[in-house]
Amino acid sequence: MADQAVSPCPWHLPVWDALTAGSRHAHAFLFAGLPGVGKRLFAEAFAAHLLCLQPQSGRACGQCRSCHLRQAGSHPDRLVVEPEEQGKAIRIDAIRQLGDFMGQTAQQGGRKVIILHPAEAMNLNAANALLKSLEEPTSDTYLLLVSDQPSRLLPTIRSRCRVQPLVTPGHAEAMAWLQHSLPDLDAEQHGALLLMAGGAPLRAIALHEMDAASLRQQVVEGVKALLKNQQSASQLAERWPNLPLELLADWFCDWTLDLLRLKTGAMEAPVNTDMDKVLPYMARHLQLPALLNWQSWLLQHRGMLLGKANLNRVLFIETLLIQWKQLLERR
Known part of the structure; x- marks a missing residue:
C-alpha cells in the first residue's frame, strides 16, 4: 500500500502524475507557490518516491527498507536543510553540510535527496555556496528547493533548477x-x-x-474603535503583543484592496465582510492619491516583514494605525 502520509495534495495530482511518470529527473527542482498550498508536502512526497526501492503507481510503497527508515526519521540518504529557528536565515554552515552530504556515497545504495525549505531564507553567502553545488551535481542526488518567494532567489540558482509551480486550488x-x-x-x-x-x-x-479568527476580531474591533476615537494607536499597539505582524500587514493589504475597488467603482461591497460598514464609509471620504500613497507604504513594509527585517514591533503598529486613520483626514 502507498504511504498515505506523504501523498501530495489532491489539487496537485496532475503535476504529480506528470512528474513521476518518467524515470529520469532533473537533479534540482524548485517547487514554488503561495504559502500554504502544499509545496512542502509535495516535496516530502517526491523525496519519498525518489528514495523508495519499489514505488507503486508513482508513490512510495511504504513497505520497503528505505521507506521504513524514512518513516522513522532516520534515513541516512535524506537531508533537510532549514533555519535553526523559524524566521531566521539559512546560513553558509548549513549549505556546507549540504555539500558534504552530496559528496558522500548513498548508504542505502540508491539515491540521495535534500529538501531545502524555505529556499529564500538563505543569506547571500549561503546562496552563493549552494550555487557551487548546483554547478557540480553528483549522480543520483536530488535537490528539492521549496519557496514561497522564488523571486528572492538568485537568478543563477533559479536557472539551474527545474521550476515547478504549484498552484492554489x-x-x-x-x-x-x-x-x-x-x-x-x-x-x-x-x-x-x-x-x-x-x-x-x-x-x-x-x-x-493559531486562532487567527479571534485575533482578527480583536483587530477589527480595535480599528473601529480607533476610527471612532475610542482607542489610540499606542493603546492598541500595547494590547496586541502576540499578534503576528505578517498577519496584520496581510489584513490591511486585503482591506486596502477592497478600498481601491470601492473607490474606483470596481465593486459595490467589500469582499471582507467583517469590515462591511467601515470600508465603504472610508472609500466615500478618502482621496485616491492618499490611498495610493498608503498602499505603497504598506506594501513596502510588508515586503520588509517577509524579508525578516527586524522592525520595532510597537512602532510599526502605531505608525500603521496612525496612517490608516489619517486616510480620512487627508482631504
Whole structure:
C-alpha cells in the first residue's frame, strides 16, 4: 500500500502524475507557490518516491527498507536543510553540510535527496555556496528547493533548477478539502479562514490552529474603535503583543484592496465582510492619491516583514494605525 502520509495534495495530482511518470529527473527542482498550498508536502512526497526501492503507481510503497527508515526519521540518504529557528536565515554552515552530504556515497545504495525549505531564507553567502553545488551535481542526488518567494532567489540558482509551480486550488475544491479537514467548523468559518489564507488550504489550517479568527476580531474591533476615537494607536499597539505582524500587514493589504475597488467603482461591497460598514464609509471620504500613497507604504513594509527585517514591533503598529486613520483626514 502507498504511504498515505506523504501523498501530495489532491489539487496537485496532475503535476504529480506528470512528474513521476518518467524515470529520469532533473537533479534540482524548485517547487514554488503561495504559502500554504502544499509545496512542502509535495516535496516530502517526491523525496519519498525518489528514495523508495519499489514505488507503486508513482508513490512510495511504504513497505520497503528505505521507506521504513524514512518513516522513522532516520534515513541516512535524506537531508533537510532549514533555519535553526523559524524566521531566521539559512546560513553558509548549513549549505556546507549540504555539500558534504552530496559528496558522500548513498548508504542505502540508491539515491540521495535534500529538501531545502524555505529556499529564500538563505543569506547571500549561503546562496552563493549552494550555487557551487548546483554547478557540480553528483549522480543520483536530488535537490528539492521549496519557496514561497522564488523571486528572492538568485537568478543563477533559479536557472539551474527545474521550476515547478504549484498552484492554489479553486475555491470549491479548497472549501471541500477544508470541510473534510475541519469538520467541526461550519461553511462560514471555512470561508473566513480561506479568505484570510488567500485561498491556500494548508495555510487556512495553520491559521485555525493559531486562532487567527479571534485575533482578527480583536483587530477589527480595535480599528473601529480607533476610527471612532475610542482607542489610540499606542493603546492598541500595547494590547496586541502576540499578534503576528505578517498577519496584520496581510489584513490591511486585503482591506486596502477592497478600498481601491470601492473607490474606483470596481465593486459595490467589500469582499471582507467583517469590515462591511467601515470600508465603504472610508472609500466615500478618502482621496485616491492618499490611498495610493498608503498602499505603497504598506506594501513596502510588508515586503520588509517577509524579508525578516527586524522592525520595532510597537512602532510599526502605531505608525500603521496612525496612517490608516489619517486616510480620512487627508482631504
